[in-house]
Amino acid sequence: MGEVIVVTSGKGGVGKTTTAANLGTALALNEHRVVLVDADIGLRNLDVVMGLENRIVYDLVDVTSGVCRLKQALIRDKRFNENLFLLPAAQTRDKTAVTPEQMKALDEELKLEFDYVIVDCPAGIEQGFRNAIAGADRAIVVTTPEVSAVRDADRIIGLLEASEMAEVQLLINRIRPNMVKRGDMMDIDDIIDILAVDLIGVVPEDDRIVIATNRGEPAVLDSTSRSGQAFRNVACRITGEQVPLMPLEIEEGFMARMKHLLGFGR
Amino acid sequence: MLDILGKVFGRDELPSKDIAKERLRLVLVHDRATVSPQFLELIKEEVIDVITEYMEIDSNGVEVSIHSLESSVALVASIPIKKMKRAIKAV
Numbered sequence: 001m002g003e004v005i006v007v008t009s010g011k012g013g014v015g016k017t018t019t020a021a022n023l024g025t026a027l028a029l030n031e032h033r034v035v036l037v038d039a040d041i042g043l044r045n046l047d048v049v050m051g052l053e054n055r056i057v058y059d060l061v062d063v064t065s066g067v068c069r070l071k072q073a074l075i076r077d078k079r080f081n082e083n084l085f086l087l088p089a090a091q092t093r094d095k096t097a098v099t100p101e102q103m104k105a106l107d108e109e110l111k112l113e114f115d116y117v118i119v120d121c122p123a124g125i126e127q128g129f130r131n132a133i134a135g136a137d138r139a140i141v142v143t144t145p146e147v148s149a150v151r152d153a154d155r156i157i158g159l160l161e162a163s164e165m166a167e168v169q170l171l172i173n174r175i176r177p178n179m180v181k182r183g184d185m186m187d188i189d190d191i192i193d194i195l196a197v198d199l200i201g202v203v204p205e206d207d208r209i210v211i212a213t214n215r216g217e218p219a220v221l222d223s224t225s226r227s228g229q230a231f232r233n234v235a236c237r238i239t240g241e242q243v244p245l246m247p248l249e250i251e252e253g254f255m256a257r258m259k260h261l262l263g264f265g266r
Numbered sequence: 267m268l269d270i271l272g273k274v275f276g277r278d279e280l281p282s283k284d285i286a287k288e289r290l291r292l293v294l295v296h297d298r299a300t301v302s303p304q305f306l307e308l309i310k311e312e313v314i315d316v317i318t319e320y321m322e323i324d325s326n327g328v329e330v331s332i333h334s335l336e337s338s339v340a341l342v343a344s345i346p347i348k349k350m351k352r353a354i355k356a357v
């Protein structure tokens with residue numbers, strides 16, 4: 001029996017889809033059987049981030065409304081043998097086209113086939129969110145180190161606790177080590193202190209994410225990318241491995257080095 | 267709080283992340299207290315229970331609310347007293 005993990009956040013644009021794509025890919029690379037479920041109905045994205053947008057025939061709503069069988073709607077990612085599949089969101093429907101009960105039933109069915117069912121949640125706290133969390137065993141809450149994102153994460157954590165989610169873990173995305181060092185960005189401890197939640201990982205801001213998304217090849221496939229390494233570590237932690245947090249590397253520019261030499265560095 | 271931090275750090279400009287953290291702390295006290303209407307209602311009922319042991323109050327007139335101030339958040343309760351019980355002798 002597999003595990004259903006929902007990737008959620010409250011605030012939009014903090015990296016849910018990026019996280020879902022990278023974690024799913026990393027788990028598949030480690031020989032787990034994974035299905036990515038795009039629950040962001042009406043704003044389909046996971047397909048393009050994965051580079052699978054040209055292969056869609058049926059979607060999630062086709063499955064829940066009985067237009068096709070589940071197997072027909074699953075797109076196999078050929079790069080990973082039989083390990084990675086995508087269930088795309090419907091693009092022409094809205095969130096009310098699916099009910100939490102239908103999502104739960106869908107998750108139950110997928111859990112029989114796969115080790116990990118990764119659900120990419122839409123932004124917000126409305127029905128799309130309710131649908132996405134309905135059948136989940138664990139939630140990964142993504143935030144960036146900014147006031148508005150952390151505030152929304154707090155709200156989401158409250159809602160997840162109220163809905164009795166078994167496990168809730170935080171992923172801090174887009175951290176910028178040099179800003180943290182300068183005191184201009186909240187660090188990991190600050191955020192954990194405020195939210196009082198378990199941490200599953202920290203992913204640095206990384207241009208490679210943009211490049212990876214341009215190509216439709218998740219950053220975990222790039223062995224030299226720092227964000228890719230961070231996501232691979234998170235994938236290992238999901239399976240229960242103890243992996244230490246990667247040190248936040250400071251990309252030092254010329255000016256920063258000069259300041260250090262002259263003793264201005266904090 | 268921010269002033270004190272400022273002095274400890276010995277600089278007139280506080281790192282912006284400390285400002286962020288303090289603002290978040292305050293806004294989350296407010297958010298968490300007001301997100302569910304039942305929450306304050308629950309506190310109100312328990313406050314009434316405690317207070318009625320000491321005085322007779324108008325329980326319909328009790329108001330409990332959250333107030334944001336400049337650098338703190340306060341839980342404010344207004345409890346109309348009808349009659350005071352005689353003070354219990356201190357031990």
Ligand SMILES: Nc1ncnc2c1ncn2[C@@H]1O[C@H](COP(=O)(O)OP(=O)(O)O)[C@@H](O)[C@H]1O
Nearest residue numbers: 012013014015016017018174204205206209210
């Ligand atoms: N660690 C990162 N470094 C740089 N860019 C990132 C990172 N994570 C996400 N992004 C970018 O941020 C944008 C929003 O990410 P996305 O995953 O679509 O967020 P969401 O699904 O939460 O709306 C995308 O353009 C993505 O490429």
Ligand SMILES: [Mg+2]
Nearest residue numbers: 016017040045
């Ligand atoms: Mg998204």
